[in-house]
Amino acid sequence: MFSAFKKSLHNKPSSPEIQANVLAGLTVGVIALPLSMALAIASGVPPQHGLYTAMVAGIVIALTGGSKVNISGPTAAFVVILLPIVQKFGIGGLLVSGMMAGLILILMGIGKLGRLIEIVPYPVTVGFTAGIGVVIGTFQIKDFLGLNIESMGGHYLDKLSLIFHALPSINWQETLIGALTLAVLLIWPRFRSKVPGHLVALLLGSLAAWLLSRAVSDFSVATIGSRFHFEIKGVIGNGIPPILPSFEWPWNLPGADGNPIGLSFNLVRLLFPSAITIAILGALESLLCAVVADGMSGKKHNPNDELIGQGIGNLLVPLFGGIPATAAIARTAANIKAGGTLPLSSVVHGLFILIGILLLAPLLSYIPMSSMAALLLIVAWNMSEAKHFIRTIKIAPREDVFVLIACFLLTVLFDMTVAVAVGMGLAAVLFIRRTISLTHTSAIESSREAYDLPDHTVIYDINGPLFFGSAQKALKTISTVQPDVRIVILDMSEVTMLDMSAIVAMESIANDLSARNIGLIINNLQPRMILKLRRAGIRKRIGKVAFSRSLEDGFGAARKMLKENNPGLES
Structure with missing residues (x-):
């Protein structure tokens, strides 16, 4: 003034x-x-x-x-x-x-x-x-x-x-x-x-x-x-x-x-x-x-x-x-x-x-x-x-x-x-609509050979902000995994935002996968967003939910979780 x-x-x-x-x-x-x-x-x-x-x-x-x-x-x-x-x-x-x-x-x-x-x-x-x-x-x-x-x-x-x-x-x-x-x-x-x-x-x-x-x-x-x-x-x-x-x-x-x-x-x-x-x-x-x-x-x-x-x-x-x-x-x-x-x-x-x-x-x-x-x-x-x-x-x-x-x-x-x-x-x-189109989720198949990924594990790459407009679109693909999948890795390296709608969607996915005896690994999510998930109750649980800092760490956690949950399956 x-x-x-x-x-x-x-x-x-x-x-x-x-x-x-x-x-x-x-x-x-x-x-x-x-x-x-x-x-x-x-x-x-x-x-x-x-x-x-x-x-x-x-x-x-x-x-x-x-x-x-x-x-x-x-x-x-x-x-x-x-x-x-x-x-x-x-x-x-x-x-x-x-x-x-x-x-x-x-x-x-x-x-x-x-x-x-x-x-x-x-x-x-x-x-x-x-x-x-x-x-x-x-x-x-x-x-x-x-x-x-x-x-x-x-x-x-x-x-x-x-x-x-x-x-x-x-x-x-x-x-x-x-x-x-x-x-x-x-x-x-x-x-x-x-x-x-x-x-x-x-x-x-x-x-x-x-x-x-x-x-x-x-x-x-x-x-x-x-x-x-x-x-x-x-x-x-x-x-x-x-x-x-x-x-x-x-x-x-x-x-x-x-x-x-x-x-x-x-x-x-x-x-x-x-x-x-x-x-x-x-x-x-x-x-x-x-x-x-x-x-x-x-x-x-x-x-x-x-x-x-x-x-x-x-x-x-x-x-x-x-x-x-x-x-x-x-x-x-x-x-x-x-x-x-x-x-x-x-x-x-x-x-x-x-x-x-x-x-x-x-x-x-x-x-x-x-x-x-x-x-x-x-x-x-x-x-x-x-x-x-x-x-x-x-x-x-x-x-x-x-x-x-x-x-x-x-x-x-x-x-x-x-x-x-x-x-x-x-x-x-219109802004929300355009922003939604920038956020997408896709399965990564190339990583299987590069990192010797177990057969019963799938990786999803999530790109863009996850908010009330894009969360459901980006995450609904994850709920339709193949019957033989036992581990889901979410590569969230390029997720820039996480609002309450996305947190609720993540919570729903974690509960759904847990009910189907499928482990969830969240990879490279920014610490401030991990804190949001923890406040919502999405925490590290042995055999159910894990967090990793890189894809290599995530693959290691996947092998460990796979043996703990399904000892009869071969990697």
Whole structure:
């Protein structure tokens, strides 16, 4: 905890480095200001909550996390999770679930789960990120075209149906401004300018809307100022309140019915699945961002400290009206490219947002909603990673393609909670299936001549881990030995794991062979696994069970056991 901040202080950065990080923070602040508002709107809350998130999370997580260069704030990945929470539980329920996710992230960091990103299969990640992109993009059609839809409730197909039936109500004024903004967003990267394209696009979109409203009498488009309102000490204003966020317990904020949501065990129980999803997705997004940042900056992050930092940030952000936050890959990449090397750049980025709230709030109110929708369409496209999605379908094994499509469809048609749970479950099942195929048991015939093995003895070579998925498959062959066999040698030199299911299977085999007067010799099993068998009662028994350190020792034990149990048989 606080590792990035401590190291930056210990290394005593030079004046040029401080200057570079201040400039990088200002650059990222320019990018984050409109993007934070757009993501808050997409999540179903007023735009100032996105700004509060970027400001508080950007500063707190930078000082407590495990990465020097990560920039945290609201991200597109959270939109499909947060929007249903807002619709069902209101802003109060959303912020309570954010606090719960913060506690979960802290526990994950304390529990050393910082390597979480390494166990999430690539098809799962690509599947749900592509699904998120599709959902975000679909939800922007309403504002982009100015469709007359009162409420976008229901599941994805319900919302898609509402959009389809509302297409005749397309507003050409909204569509014109949205198309202009989208065109600038698509064309601007070709100029390779250091000025962020979305800043230029929103500025031109807002300017065009304002000029046309002055030149054309009936020209009017929805803006942040006309869509959102606030009340300060009985005075009602439009757009974003030009004041700093104040401390407020999240459960005192309104729920879906407009009344304070309160705090109860029932509310916590209802929000817990969403909090788990927010925490897992936040952890994955942050750790993935940190890995990408390490590759770009040459630095090394501490994954467990990063989880703790993200948890602290998400625990504090709701107290000041902020929605759940995580590290943002695009903003982090921009930070590194602009010269950011210290947490200072993220702190400056947060302070820039703060100044923007105080000084630019009246101007931000002029931004058209169709322009914000155009910006989110680009965010959705980048989020979908269409190239990676198509490439995975083309080259991945059939099982991975199935997981990819399943995660994609579940994200789109249901929600992220279902998609992540089922996706990880499918990936785990496929992993177990593939691991089972690596474990096998085979009789060794060549050793008979090489070691002068007695005729009534058989050797089985067991390869791979023995766990609940592979134990029965690997060991069932042993229970079907020929009637003339009196000694069974299990060569377990290449057994790397032994779980309780395998121990029970071994115990069953030992008892079965003993009942048939067949001796069992376990060869070259690792000492820690022998200890497990002994605890289960599989111990050395004269004439029944023996352990050997090599095949030669095992063959000697077999001859001895054969004479003890069956003195009439000839070797």
